[in-house]
Amino acid sequence: MSDSLLGELKAALDARAAAGLLRRRRLLESPQGAHVRVDGAEVISFCSNDYLGLAQHPQLIAAMQQGAAEAGVGSGASHLITGHHRYHQALEQALAEFVAMPASLLFSTGYMANLGVITALLGRDDAIFADKLNHASLNDAAVLCRAQLHRFAHNDMVMLERQLATSTAKRKLVAVDAVFSMDGDLAPLTALLALCERYDAWLYLDDAHGFGVLGPHGQGAAAAFGLYSDRLIYMATLGKAAGVAGAFVAGAQLVIDYLQQSARSHIYTTAAPPALAATLLTALPLIAQQDWRRQHLHHLIAMLQSGLQHGRWPLLPSATAIQPLLVGDNHQALALSEYLLARGLLVPAIRPPTVPAGTARLRISLSAAHTVDDVQGLLTALHAAAQEIAA
Numbered sequence: 571m572s573d574s575l576l577g578e579l580k581a582a583l584d585a586r587a588a589a590g591l592l593r594r595r596r597l598l599e600s601p602q603g604a605h606v607r608v609d610g611a612e613v614i615s616f617c618s619n620d621y622l623g624l625a626q627h628p629q630l631i632a633a634m635q636q637g638a639a640e641a642g643v644g645s646g647a648s649h650l651i652t653g654h655h656r657y658h659q660a661l662e663q664a665l666a667e668f669v670a671m672p673a674s675l676l677f678s679t680g681y682m683a684n685l686g687v688i689t690a691l692l693g694r695d696d697a698i699f700a701d702k703l704n705h706a707s708l709n710d711a712a713v714l715c716r717a718q719l720h721r722f723a724h725n726d727m728v729m730l731e732r733q734l735a736t737s738t739a740k741r742k743l744v745a746v747d748a749v750f751s752m753d754g755d756l757a758p759l760t761a762l763l764a765l766c767e768r769y770d771a772w773l774y775l776d777d778a779h780g781f782g783v784l785g786p787h788g789q790g791a792a793a794a795f796g797l798y799s800d801r802l803i804y805m806a807t808l809g810k811a812a813g814v815a816g817a818f819v820a821g822a823q824l825v826i827d828y829l830q831q832s833a834r835s836h837i838y839t840t841a842a843p844p845a846l847a848a849t850l851l852t853a854l855p856l857i858a859q860q861d862w863r864r865q866h867l868h869h870l871i872a873m874l875q876s877g878l879q880h881g882r883w884p885l886l887p888s889a890t891a892i893q894p895l896l897v898g899d900n901h902q903a904l905a906l907s908e909y910l911l912a913r914g915l916l917v918p919a920i921r922p923p924t925v926p927a928g929t930a931r932l933r934i935s936l937s938a939a940h941t942v943d944d945v946q947g948l949l950t951a952l953h954a955a956a957q958e959i960a961a
């Protein structure tokens with residue numbers, strides 16, 4: 571390979587490093603949870619998406635072991651060839667029932683689900699309307715589907731309505747994070763559905779961070795808002811609150827039938843191991859029945875919010891497990907994250923391009939696996955940091 575090709579990459583990496591934007595992978599040496607071993611140190615982690623604390627639940631570990639013993643460790647083929655195991659079939663049915671929608675379809679990850687569904691539903695003659703703070707996977711799907719892309723300011727329903735009203739596209743689809751991944755706030759779901767009805771558009775909800783956490787028994791954001799409609803297409807990942815991996819899309823039977831035939835990231839990829847589906851079949855009743863996990867989580871959220879009310883750095887308004895502490899400057903966000911790490915608290919600094927310039931933040935993720943003492947320890951360290959870290 572020529573020196574200039576490598577030189578270009580080096581220059582790009584050096585520029586990122588100079589701007590304080592280089593990301594580093596940390597090495598996890600324990601199961602995922604609230605108390606973990608990372609890079610050789612025992613820390614309390616505030617950065618997993620294991621919101622209900624299920625990732626190392628003994629019943630789920632047993633289900634995965636038993637699933638592997640029964641069905642093997644690999645699916646061996648894509649769903650439409652011979653990879654669709656009866657565990658997958660049972661899981662699709664259970665997920666549809668769980669979210670009270672007619673049918674569902676499995677994907678290997680939420681990223682793949684977003685790419686697959688949106689590229690299956692939209693083409694050049696169509697239009698997609700997307701919140702500016704949508705997750706990267708929705709943004710990538712919007713580009714890949716080749717439809718006209720209209721981005722509206724965060725949660726700005728007036729702007730969205732103007733875009734919908736003036737669009738002459740054949741098919742329209744509004745796509746949003748139900749819970750925004752870096753801000754933790756909710757999309758105005760009822761208003762979104764009303765606009766989609768008025769302008770005959772699909773509503774695509776990415777509920778990666780709401781599934782398991784919101785709704786009376788963790789059925790997610792759509793259930794929390796009582797949204798039921800044939801034009802609603804609901805996506806949730808199974809790698810966050812559900813504690814395992816994978817994702818599903820739920821909707822009207824016809825939509826799911828269509829996606830099964832046309833979502834390329836469902837068709838042209840090896841099905842996830844059936845043991846994963848078996849594990850998720852065990853996780854769903856735990857999510858539904860163990861309300862105490864959600865109650866404890868919401869108690870911790872309230873505790874963090876009241877503890878940081880008049881602090882140096884404000885929390886962004888969020889009623890979910892994602893509680894972002896707005897710092898602003900990239901270097902200061904990094905310094906705060908390092909200050910906490912030195913005290914055994916792992917809270918990642920999120921910087922551009924993941925969030926807009928000037929809004930670097932600590933993204934505090936709470937979990938039902940945390941104790942009151944864990945959160946109190948974080949509050950104490952943040953108050954000390956506010957005195958000690960230079961402006």
Ligand code: PMP
Pocket residue numbers: 678679680681682705707747749750751776778779807808809816817
């Ligand atoms: N959508 C949102 C809003 C997310 O936050 C994520 C994960 N970070 C995804 C989709 C992708 O889900 P998965 O991790 O299952 O690929």
